[in-house]
Amino acid sequence: MAPVRRLARSRRRIRPAFGSVRITNYVTVVSCLILAATTLYVLVRPPLTPADGHTIGGRTSTPWGPLDDNDRLLLVKVRQAGLWEMPTGQQAQQRAKSEAVKEAGRHIAEEHGVLDEDVRAVAGRLGVVLPSRPSALQQGWMAELSTKSGDDYDRTFVNRLRAAHGKVFATIAQIRATTRNSMIREFAQRAMAFVLRHMGYLESTGLVDYSALG
Numbered sequence: 001m002a003p004v005r006r007l008a009r010s011r012r013r014i015r016p017a018f019g020s021v022r023i024t025n026y027v028t029v030v031s032c033l034i035l036a037a038t039t040l041y042v043l044v045r046p047p048l049t050p051a052d053g054h055t056i057g058g059r060t061s062t063p064w065g066p067l068d069d070n071d072r073l074l075l076v077k078v079r080q081a082g083l084w085e086m087p088t089g090q091q092a093q094q095r096a097k098s099e100a101v102k103e104a105g106r107h108i109a110e111e112h113g114v115l116d117e118d119v120r121a122v123a124g125r126l127g128v129v130l131p132s133r134p135s136a137l138q139q140g141w142m143a144e145l146s147t148k149s150g151d152d153y154d155r156t157f158v159n160r161l162r163a164a165h166g167k168v169f170a171t172i173a174q175i176r177a178t179t180r181n182s183m184i185r186e187f188a189q190r191a192m193a194f195v196l197r198h199m200g201y202l203e204s205t206g207l208v209d210y211s212a213l214g
Contacts, residue, residue: 064126064182066181068179068180070179071179071181073171074179074188074191075119075122075128076131079123080131080134080138081112081168083131083132083134083138084135084139084141085108085164086108086109086113086116087142088105088109088142088157089106089107091105092105092106092109095148095149097151097153097154098154100206101154101205101207104205107197108161108201111194112194115190115194119191122187126181141164144160155207155209158205162203162208165195165199166199169199172188172191175188176192
């Protein structure tokens, strides 16, 4: 009987081991499922920030009047203008040959810092999600400027930024004229003043090719 009792005790000692293996396998399977679900969510969920500067939310009501996609577009465009012009203006102070271009770059970088704070505050109050990086086109301009130096840099800097300011000014002016949201209207007024000054800084360098503006 002694051998039988020893065998029974041995089997009782083995059972927890098998149970432990089953628990370990269960935990592993659950962990894999959670990881797979998390990965799938990251891949298919909509981005929290518009990647290309396009934001859609339809018309919504706010205490300052209705907010539509054109109003959101204004905030997005101003935000993206700052995201490429702030670092580019700082770069100009190192790469530009002309003191006038360096000075224009300094003013543009500093003032876009102020405007960026403004647009983020307005977007926060209106519940608009802003992009966190420049558009693909703007990133291309930044890459182009990084290959330039001397007079070539100066001309490219001035004309790229002057053309960009002209386009964003037209967008701001159009939305300023048609928006039904008083907060957007007031912000557009402030933004237009910044853009007009920046065009003046760039034009004061004497390097703007007006025939290329369109």
